[in-house]
Amino acid sequence: MNGPLRRAGVVVMILFGLLFANLNWVQGYKADEYRNSDFNGRVQVAEYERARGVIEVGGKALADGKVTTGELKYLRTYPFKSEFAHVVGYKPVNLAATGIEKAENEFLAGTSDRLFGDRFRDMFTGEETAGGNVVLTLSLRAQDAAVKGLANNDVGSTRGAAVAINPKTGAVQAFVSMPSFDPNPLVSHDTNAAEAAFNQLEKAKDSPLKNRVLGEVLPPGSTFKVIDTAAALENGLTPQTNIPAGPSYTAPTSGTPIRNAASSVCPESQVTLAEALRESCNTGFAQLAVRLGATKIKDKARAFGFEDESLTVGNLDGSGLPVAASRTGTIQNPDGGDDPAALAQSGIGQNNVRMTPLQGAMIAATVANGGERMRPYLVQQLLGPDRRTISTTSPKKINNPVSATVAAQLQDMMVNVVEGGTGRNARINGYTVGGKTGTAQDGGDPNDHGWFIGFVLKDGEPISAVCVLLERATAGGSAEAAKIGGDIMEAVIADGGGN
């Protein structure tokens, strides 16, 4: 009987070997997946043991924490409620995090390698030193102005966005998506209540959870003429070059005539390029686009940031909030050649051209900054739990979409738009303001989208560049957008902006 007994022993060893192999699989190979699983509440409890870092602007906390008596020790709070919701985001217990809360999660939670020293010290002291603090680039005043401006618009728009950036650095000064939401209920430790609040927001009218600054892509309308103008100036035209205009233009292959916003706009057969931009002359720019060809327009748009699918706004060293790509769309016939009808429409920012508000602000900022396009960012500084500086963002240039000469010409032309053209509402006393309005038709809706992109200079030095979008506005939407844009830039100036 000893033979079979020995074999039974071997069988037991094999069975235990299987257990051992399976435990290796579960605790070794799959360990990370299980540890970070959405169904795993353990890591969370540990995460909530440590005070999460503060997200702040100008000494004011946008995201803070308070001690509770529950299983999860720290409750996240957002003192400004809806005002910074789309920038700061939220860090819920069971739902997915968003915004800076998500992008800088490791640093805020204290698990980042940059806080290794703190964790190492904790091992000996047995304390839970708080996570790191994140200082944002925003201006409280500009943010206020943007929120109020959008909310109080008198053109009936319920959705929109406003963003301001420092043209010299790319630092974001204001960042508002309308409508917004209060993130506090979403981070409730009562996960059922949090989920209910989330579901309610998700179903709410005008989708408040949507980040329109980075995620809304709409036809840019006449703001796109800045790109056409840049392409024209780089291809031998000057602001004084006469271009064909007229009350109506029909592309060679299409029967739909392009008209101007009013019969008083460029009815003459020839206008200067500067005049065309100032009055926002559709027939002029449609013909200009056809003359330049799709490739030149597309290339210039790409140089300004269109088609970029990988841009993020957050920390220049790492991750951030993803930005939807702006598009110029197809401007070709099926045979591969230019489609003049589509090209004429694309030249005035219609057809398949789509732009995010952030992209609009970047165009204005690049023009204001002498043709240097800076990468936008939100995180100014990372501070340790003891508020020592761990890193300060140094601005990064992306490229030069236009030469300094062309940029200067564009600046002058855009300043004309504000001083004597469609963008008068954006004027600021004592400062040089330039810009471009846009009214974009979108689908069959009689209410168009009102756009404004613009910048403000002081003694030739750029201070701020904005983009304001009012979706589905009644008549005068772009003029209202220009007014809000002016208010935001004024608030940046009042906040000592530009630095």
Add this chain to the structure above:
Amino acid sequence: MTARTTPAASPAVTGEMPRIRMSKSRRNAELGLLLFAMALITAYAATVEATMLDSVTPDFWIPAALVSLVFLGLHIVIRFLAPYADPALVPAVALINGLGVAFLRRIDLGRADAADRANFPIFAGDGGRQLAWTLLAAIMAAGLLIIVRDHRIVSRYAYTLGLVGIVLVMIPAVLPSRYSEINGAKLWILIGGFSIQPGEFAKLALVSFFAYYLVRKREVLSLASRRFLGIDFPRGRDLGPVVAVWLLSLLVLVFEKDLGTALLYFGMFVVILYVATERVSWLIIGLLLFFGGATLAYSLGASIGGPFANFYDRVQIWQDPFADPYNAGYQPVQSLLGLGTGGLFGAGPGGGQPTKVPDVEDDFIFAGLGEEIGLFGLSAFLVMYLLIVERGLRAGLAVRDSFGKLLAGGLAFTLGLQVFVIVGGVSGLIPLTGQTTPFLSAGGSSLMANWLIIAMLLRISDAAGRPVTGSASAQGDGPAGPPVKLHGAPTEVIRS
């Protein structure tokens, strides 16, 4: 003390019968190992308190000391009543049992309010209860050693034990669910606040019966056979007992809704049958029958449901626990997440959140432990279990009578199989079944029954290690008297 080991010199040097050199009492080795185990348990308890309370209370050592006292008492009983028993068995089991008590106390602390933890009474909660069960289990083990002086006595009561075993197995099946069902498995007798799992005790009785029955029938079962595909298959009429046990297992599966217990009984029987007959064909038949039965139950569960539905559901959950992570799959999912969170090194004793897993004090104790001691800790536990099982099988190898071989082999293998079934279930290797983790899970039935098995293995290993006394004179009549002087070596044993 007593029974100082004999010098290894002696006539065995001639090389004639080297196996006789086993006649060595190694109680001091056992004592040393036991003290080491107790030191580990004390250190574990201190670490738990340091992590959970941020300080070690002055009383932290008391549960560990009480456990130590119980096992030291058992050790003394063994010194007198089974001096030649395997010295590794009791320390290995005591280590697992003691860590189990300490871990259950850790669970109690985890469930208590943070403010009350420092003053949590020693005899409260699952940990305190387990401490009491440990005392009772050790007393029962000692009692078995006192009453059963020779394992062969057991064979006299084999049929009685077989009947008792079957009755114990069947009681929960015939009781109304109200008195027998916990978590969908009808394995219990629930009276008042007490719950007994009779199946745990049935194992010992059934193995004794199988061993006796097969010693009697082994010739018929192993010799009368037909050859097919190069393997000797038994005659149809000799299949009776196997089929009977198979049916019994299936009945357990269907009426008690428990795959683990069914697998345990059937595996136990097939292995004893195989050891008795030395016929591989029995293993093949057994495996075919088991997997055939399981497949049948699965497809019946899928098509008609009824009593098979529970088994079907369990297999479904096993295949993809994350399909329904908040309801049906909640327990296995939390178990896997706990194990994964522990990773290689674990969160440290007291550093995890084992209470996230429902039933962590019972079926899922291995997952709770795994979160805190990691893969390395669990591997150490597996090695301890493997050591116990292999030591049990070794007792079977060394003992001289067939009944003892079958009994030891069957008991040890059953223990190993039970560890496989529950740890495999908890870690997602096989469908989850309601088995207790031997010596770890909270609960008296399991602890007592498994300690009885250990006592029986001690008794058999004592018989195996006992010096051979010329002729087998004292057969079946209690212990074979005081071990006489052997080979002139002064082996002194104090008579009880």
